[in-house]
Amino acid sequence: MVVYNSVIVDWWNKVSRSFYQNFIDANRWKYLYNGLGVTLQIAFFAVLLGIAIGVIVSSIRSTYELNDKRGPVLRFGNFLCKIYITVIRGTPVLLQLLIIYFVIFASVRIDKVLTASIAFGINSGAYVAEIFRSGIMSIDKGQFEAGRSLGLNYLQTMRYIILPQAFKNILPALGNEFIVLIKETSIAGYIGMHDLTKGADIIRSQTYAPFPPLLAAGIIYLVIVVGLTSLVTRLERRLRSSDH
Numbered sequence: 001m002v003v004y005n006s007v008i009v010d011w012w013n014k015v016s017r018s019f020y021q022n023f024i025d026a027n028r029w030k031y032l033y034n035g036l037g038v039t040l041q042i043a044f045f046a047v048l049l050g051i052a053i054g055v056i057v058s059s060i061r062s063t064y065e066l067n068d069k070r071g072p073v074l075r076f077g078n079f080l081c082k083i084y085i086t087v088i089r090g091t092p093v094l095l096q097l098l099i100i101y102f103v104i105f106a107s108v109r110i111d112k113v114l115t116a117s118i119a120f121g122i123n124s125g126a127y128v129a130e131i132f133r134s135g136i137m138s139i140d141k142g143q144f145e146a147g148r149s150l151g152l153n154y155l156q157t158m159r160y161i162i163l164p165q166a167f168k169n170i171l172p173a174l175g176n177e178f179i180v181l182i183k184e185t186s187i188a189g190y191i192g193m194h195d196l197t198k199g200a201d202i203i204r205s206q207t208y209a210p211f212p213p214l215l216a217a218g219i220i221y222l223v224i225v226v227g228l229t230s231l232v233t234r235l236e237r238r239l240r241s242s243d244h
Contacts, residue, residue, distance in 0.1 A: 022203055022216075028203050028206065031200070032217065034194060036220060038193060039182070041113050042120060043182045046121040049125065050181065051128060054125050054126075054131070054132050055128075055132060057084065059136075059158065061078055061081050062137060088123055093187070097119040097120070098190065098191070112193050120185060124177060124181050131174055131177060134173075135166030136162055138166065139165050139166055171235065171236050172236065175228065182221070199213075201214075
């Protein structure tokens, strides 16, 4: 029993020393705190940009597929949207981030948070566009006819009838895309940003103990993901209850 207690005490002392060395000493916890703030900023602005791009691209593509009168402007717009989706979904997000930072904005002094937000937003927009398009195409065509019978034009029908129904159908997939986006921001350190993952790596480089800071970063990511998942689930339940 004495030996057992001694082992527990030794283990607890090691954990306490490791915790103090990695997080308390020299206020190293601030690397994770500041990194979390940067990660949330990037994710927030990237989500807004991704939704904006996704709505525009999906509207153009779905209009092209649903409209029998396909003029040259609509055809060209659909062609550009298909190229955008193909290129973005066919290349790694890290490569896109490096190109935007080191090539497109190489000669411009721009905030790194804004640069990363643009890169991740453009990447997310391609996936959001396909999610929205699938949601729009899943709505029965009779809904369009119902809108027109009420005197609504195409844009009004999309805004007041089609998109609200499509949003309910795509909410799980949309929430999953946002969760993936938050985790993808972990590569922002490649352009010298001190995000959450980079903060953990800085602590590792100072203490030479990789497990505690990386574990802490992983727990923080997990808490964020679980929180978002719970939020999406509640929103989905509320939308379903509003149908009754």
